[in-house]
Amino acid sequence: MPGHDRFRGFLAIPYLDHRDQPLALRFRCLAEHDHRAGGHGKYMSETGDTGRMFNVRAVHQAGDVIHVCEGELDAIILAKLGLHAVALPGALAWQPRHRRMLAGFSRVWVWGDPDDAGADFIARIVRAHRAAKGVRLRHGDVTDTYLHGGGNALLALIA
Ligand SMILES: [Zn+2]
Numbered sequence: 001m002p003g004h005d006r007f008r009g010f011l012a013i014p015y016l017d018h019r020d021q022p023l024a025l026r027f028r029c030l031a032e033h034d035h036r037a038g039g040h041g042k043y044m045s046e047t048g049d050t051g052r053m054f055n056v057r058a059v060h061q062a063g064d065v066i067h068v069c070e071g072e073l074d075a076i077i078l079a080k081l082g083l084h085a086v087a088l089p090g091a092l093a094w095q096p097r098h099r100r101m102l103a104g105f106s107r108v109w110v111w112g113d114p115d116d117a118g119a120d121f122i123a124r125i126v127r128a129h130r131a132a133k134g135v136r137l138r139h140g141d142v143t144d145t146y147l148h149g150g151g152n153a154l155l156a157l158i159a
Contacts, residue, residue: 017057
Protein backbone atom coordinates (compact mmCIF):
# COMPACT_ATOMS: atom_id res chain seq x y z
CA MET A 1 0.00 0.00 0.00
CA PRO A 2 1.16 3.59 -0.49
CA GLY A 3 3.49 4.50 2.36
CA HIS A 4 4.25 0.87 3.23
CA ASP A 5 7.11 0.36 0.76
CA ARG A 6 9.68 0.25 3.53
CA PHE A 7 7.82 -2.69 5.11
CA ARG A 8 7.95 -4.84 1.96
CA GLY A 9 8.59 -8.51 2.83
CA PHE A 10 7.75 -8.14 6.52
CA LEU A 11 4.86 -9.86 8.29
CA ALA A 12 1.95 -7.38 8.53
CA ILE A 13 0.07 -7.55 11.84
CA PRO A 14 -3.34 -5.87 11.61
CA TYR A 15 -4.73 -4.00 14.59
CA LEU A 16 -8.51 -4.30 14.30
CA ASP A 17 -11.21 -2.65 16.36
CA HIS A 18 -13.96 -4.70 17.98
CA ARG A 19 -15.90 -4.65 14.68
CA ASP A 20 -12.85 -5.95 12.80
CA GLN A 21 -12.18 -2.59 11.14
CA PRO A 22 -8.45 -1.92 10.67
CA LEU A 23 -6.94 0.75 12.91
CA ALA A 24 -3.25 0.28 12.16
CA LEU A 25 -0.64 -2.19 11.01
CA ARG A 26 2.55 -3.25 12.71
CA PHE A 27 5.24 -5.19 10.92
CA ARG A 28 7.67 -7.88 11.99
CA CYS A 29 10.86 -8.89 10.21
CA LEU A 30 10.90 -12.68 9.87
CA ALA A 31 14.60 -12.99 9.01
CA GLU A 32 17.03 -14.45 11.54
CA HIS A 33 19.65 -11.74 11.39
CA ASP A 34 20.82 -8.54 13.06
CA HIS A 35 17.81 -6.29 12.36
CA ARG A 36 19.68 -3.14 13.39
CA ALA A 37 22.38 -3.88 10.85
CA GLY A 38 19.57 -4.19 8.28
CA GLY A 39 18.43 -0.69 9.21
CA HIS A 40 15.15 -1.69 10.86
CA GLY A 41 13.76 -3.07 14.08
CA LYS A 42 12.44 -6.58 14.67
CA TYR A 43 9.04 -4.91 15.04
CA MET A 44 8.06 -1.71 13.27
CA SER A 45 5.12 0.64 13.61
CA GLU A 46 3.76 3.15 11.16
CA THR A 47 5.00 6.66 11.85
CA GLY A 48 3.25 8.25 14.81
CA ASP A 49 1.46 5.09 15.88
CA THR A 50 2.08 4.25 19.53
CA GLY A 51 0.43 2.67 22.51
CA ARG A 52 -2.29 0.72 20.81
CA MET A 53 -3.79 -2.40 22.33
CA PHE A 54 -3.72 -5.40 20.00
CA ASN A 55 -6.86 -7.54 19.68
CA VAL A 56 -9.23 -5.18 21.53
CA ARG A 57 -12.02 -7.48 20.40
CA ALA A 58 -10.98 -9.73 23.31
CA VAL A 59 -12.00 -6.99 25.77
CA HIS A 60 -15.50 -7.10 24.32
CA GLN A 61 -15.71 -10.90 24.12
CA ALA A 62 -14.16 -11.85 27.46
CA GLY A 63 -16.21 -12.68 30.54
CA ASP A 64 -14.56 -11.81 33.90
CA VAL A 65 -11.03 -12.81 32.93
CA ILE A 66 -8.65 -11.19 30.47
CA HIS A 67 -5.03 -11.82 29.59
CA VAL A 68 -2.47 -9.15 28.76
CA CYS A 69 0.84 -9.98 27.13
CA GLU A 70 3.70 -8.10 25.52
CA GLY A 71 3.62 -9.44 21.98
CA GLU A 72 0.97 -9.75 19.31
CA LEU A 73 2.06 -13.29 18.48
CA ASP A 74 1.89 -14.17 22.19
CA ALA A 75 -1.72 -12.94 22.24
CA ILE A 76 -2.50 -15.05 19.17
CA ILE A 77 -1.11 -18.15 20.91
CA LEU A 78 -3.16 -17.49 24.08
CA ALA A 79 -6.25 -16.96 21.91
CA LYS A 80 -5.58 -20.30 20.21
CA LEU A 81 -5.79 -21.87 23.68
CA GLY A 82 -9.23 -20.32 24.14
CA LEU A 83 -8.11 -17.43 26.35
CA HIS A 84 -9.20 -13.84 25.72
CA ALA A 85 -5.91 -12.03 25.25
CA VAL A 86 -4.72 -8.58 24.28
CA ALA A 87 -1.16 -7.41 23.71
CA LEU A 88 0.56 -4.17 24.63
CA PRO A 89 3.66 -4.40 22.49
CA GLY A 90 6.74 -3.18 24.26
CA ALA A 91 7.00 -3.06 28.02
CA LEU A 92 6.43 0.70 27.91
CA ALA A 93 3.17 0.53 25.94
CA TRP A 94 0.96 0.57 29.05
CA GLN A 95 -0.95 3.86 29.22
CA PRO A 96 -3.46 5.23 31.74
CA ARG A 97 -6.36 4.80 29.29
CA HIS A 98 -5.69 1.07 29.19
CA ARG A 99 -6.70 0.93 32.84
CA ARG A 100 -10.22 1.99 31.83
CA MET A 101 -10.26 -0.60 29.06
CA LEU A 102 -9.53 -3.32 31.62
CA ALA A 103 -11.79 -1.98 34.37
CA GLY A 104 -14.46 -4.44 35.43
CA PHE A 105 -12.47 -7.63 34.95
CA SER A 106 -12.21 -9.70 38.12
CA ARG A 107 -8.89 -11.15 37.00
CA VAL A 108 -6.28 -9.67 34.67
CA TRP A 109 -3.45 -12.13 34.00
CA VAL A 110 -0.27 -10.33 32.96
CA TRP A 111 2.17 -12.36 30.88
CA GLY A 112 5.37 -10.34 31.14
CA ASP A 113 8.53 -11.74 29.61
CA PRO A 114 10.98 -13.21 32.18
CA ASP A 115 13.38 -10.26 31.99
CA ASP A 116 13.71 -6.83 33.60
CA ALA A 117 11.44 -5.19 31.03
CA GLY A 118 8.83 -7.90 31.58
CA ALA A 119 9.00 -7.42 35.36
CA ASP A 120 8.44 -3.71 34.81
CA PHE A 121 5.52 -4.46 32.47
CA ILE A 122 3.88 -6.63 35.15
CA ALA A 123 4.59 -4.10 37.92
CA ARG A 124 3.00 -1.23 35.98
CA ILE A 125 -0.23 -3.13 35.34
CA VAL A 126 -0.42 -4.63 38.85
CA ARG A 127 -0.05 -1.11 40.30
CA ALA A 128 -2.86 0.18 38.07
CA HIS A 129 -5.37 -2.66 38.44
CA ARG A 130 -6.07 -4.44 41.72
CA ALA A 131 -7.28 -7.61 39.97
CA ALA A 132 -4.06 -7.89 37.96
CA LYS A 133 -1.69 -10.72 38.66
CA GLY A 134 1.63 -11.55 37.00
CA VAL A 135 2.19 -14.98 35.46
CA ARG A 136 5.56 -16.54 36.24
CA LEU A 137 7.05 -17.49 32.88
CA ARG A 138 10.28 -19.48 33.19
CA HIS A 139 11.16 -20.68 29.68
CA GLY A 140 11.18 -17.42 27.77
CA ASP A 141 8.10 -15.52 26.67
CA VAL A 142 4.66 -16.96 25.90
CA THR A 143 5.74 -18.11 22.44
CA ASP A 144 8.93 -19.77 23.76
CA THR A 145 6.95 -21.49 26.51
CA TYR A 146 4.43 -22.75 23.97
CA LEU A 147 7.17 -24.09 21.69
CA HIS A 148 8.92 -25.68 24.70
CA GLY A 149 5.97 -27.31 26.47
CA GLY A 150 2.84 -26.82 24.38
CA GLY A 151 -0.43 -25.27 25.42
CA ASN A 152 -0.55 -27.22 28.69
CA ALA A 153 2.69 -25.58 29.84
CA LEU A 154 0.95 -22.19 29.53
CA LEU A 155 -2.37 -23.28 31.06
CA ALA A 156 -0.53 -24.84 34.04
CA LEU A 157 0.85 -21.41 34.96
CA ILE A 158 -2.63 -20.01 35.62
CA ALA A 159 -4.24 -23.19 37.01
ZN1 LIG B 1 15.34 -7.89 10.05
